[in-house]
Amino acid sequence: MADLPLPPGSTIGILGGGQLGRMLSQAASRLGFDVVILDPEENSPAGRVSRGQIVAAYDDPTALNVFGRVCDVVTFEFENVPAASVERLAEAGALVAPGPTALAVAQDRVDEKTFLNAVGATTVKFAAVDSVDDIMAELDQVGLPCLLKTRRDGYDGKGQAWIRDYTNVPEAWAAIGGRPAILEAKAAFTRELSIIAARGRDGAVAVYPLGENKHAGGVLRTTNAPAQIDAKTEKRAKAIAASILDGLAYVGVIGIELFDLGNGTLLVNEIAPRVHNTGHWTQDGCVCDQFEQHIRAVAGWPLGPTKAHAQVEMTNLLGDEVEQWSKLAAKPDQRLHLYGKAEARPGRKMAHVNRVRPL
Structure with a gap:
């Protein structure tokens, strides 16, 4: 495992080759670090401004092995990288930040809100739901209107649907693909x-x-x-x-x-x-x-x-x-x-x- 603080000339690994990885790589370069990207897309935006890129799936064991060996520290640019991949890197001795716990919490909206409330960071009322019947049973507690979101994945408004009344529950459930979900109360925010x-x-x-x-x-x-x-x-x-x-x-x-x-x-x-x-x-x-x-x-x-x-x-x-x-x-x-x-x-x-x- 690398000694800290990392000196200039060390290698930082970034899981993900999109725009956030690109701007992280540019910042690392200014501080004298080399950067290696792991991303399944060839010629990724981040890969083109970095020392190198490993083109492979995020859960490819061979790629993760090589990635962990050539990098002094590993980070990620988006939260949909498999938490298991980050755990694998950490277990193999790679220095990973943020750690797999933060990634796992952020990947599941129910786990995320449960954690937030536990540390005093209040959220709207919510309930975990796995079926139309679950939604119907929780509506009185959560209140109408409310927002139905997939527990995992989904970004920029994807994987979610508003429930305005009891009649559009089946439609909302179908709109998110009938997947494990979270029901969130509407926040009266300014x-x-x-x-x-x-x-x-x-x-x-x-x-x-x-x-x-x-x-x-x-x-x-x-x-x-x-x-x-x-x-x-x-x-x-x-x-x-x-x-x-x-x-x-x-x-x-x-x-x-x-x-x-x-x-x-x-x-x-x-x-x-x-x-x-x-x-x-x-x-x-x-x-x-x-x-x-x-x-x-x-x-x-x-x-x-x-x-x-x-x-x-x-x-x-x-x-x-x-x-x-x-x-x-x-x-x-x-x-x-x-x-x-x-x-x-x-x-x-x-x-x-x-x-x-x-x-």
């Missing part, structure tokens, strides 16, 4: 906030200013940060972040989505054990962005500063919106971040742009 936080190997915690998020069709469109919040809300958000990080003995950056009910009352919507779309504003709003922060944490380096030096509006570019790149690149107050994806499918995240203004 806005969605998010907080990006990090925990180092020494237990130190660093928290970025909160962002305010706007969604369309279940997909994040914009994040404005720092959000306009009062001291009570900020204090509560930081306490939630610290309780989650410590509860998981976490190492790395985590994204936490919050429902703001007003008067300092916050409910946790979900957590993501990785760098997060709502933290992209830090690339142009902070000295140490979320990607560098994550690399610092997993490599055992001191955490970097999180204070904002600019007001940033981050906007996702979906599908053929990326064709505006020339126009956007010409704007002096905007920074364009392209992901290097070959195909601009409808709704696919292709890039983001940060509009920067003075604080």
Whole structure:
């Protein structure tokens, strides 16, 4: 096992070759690290800016063996990497961060909400359901309307359906594919906030200013940060972040989505054990962005500063919106971040742009 902190020239392995892996690799390169990607897609966005890529399934035992041997530390860019693969790497002696526990908790929405409530990070009412009959039995407790979501997988609004009354329960169950699910009460929130936080190997915690998020069709469109919040809300958000990080003995950056009910009352919507779309504003709003922060944490380096030096509006570019790149690149107050994806499918995240203004 590698000695910590990792010196420049060490190799960091990233499970996943998408845009988050790409930006993590770029940050690692700035700090003098080499990066190896494991991803089943040849010529992945992250692989093209890294020292190398192993093209294999995430659960390929031979690939995981090689990956663990050539990397001094392993991390991941998205939470749908099989938790068993991360456990296999750790059991073989690889240094993995965040650990398999955080990944397993985030992969199952019932386990996630159970954990959150156990550490004092309150959520909406919820119930685990495995059939139409289960849903009917829980509706009085959870309340109408409510949201039905698959327990596992699902992102950007996929794998979920609203239940407005008893009559559309079978339709909602069919819409999510009749899979094990969670029933969530509707939150009477005024806005969605998010907080990006990090925990180092020494237990130190660093928290970025909160962002305010706007969604369309279940997909994040914009994040404005720092959000306009009062001291009570900020204090509560930081306490939630610290309780989650410590509860998981976490190492790395985590994204936490919050429902703001007003008067300092916050409910946790979900957590993501990785760098997060709502933290992209830090690339142009902070000295140490979320990607560098994550690399610092997993490599055992001191955490970097999180204070904002600019007001940033981050906007996702979906599908053929990326064709505006020339126009956007010409704007002096905007920074364009392209992901290097070959195909601009409808709704696919292709890039983001940060509009920067003075604080």
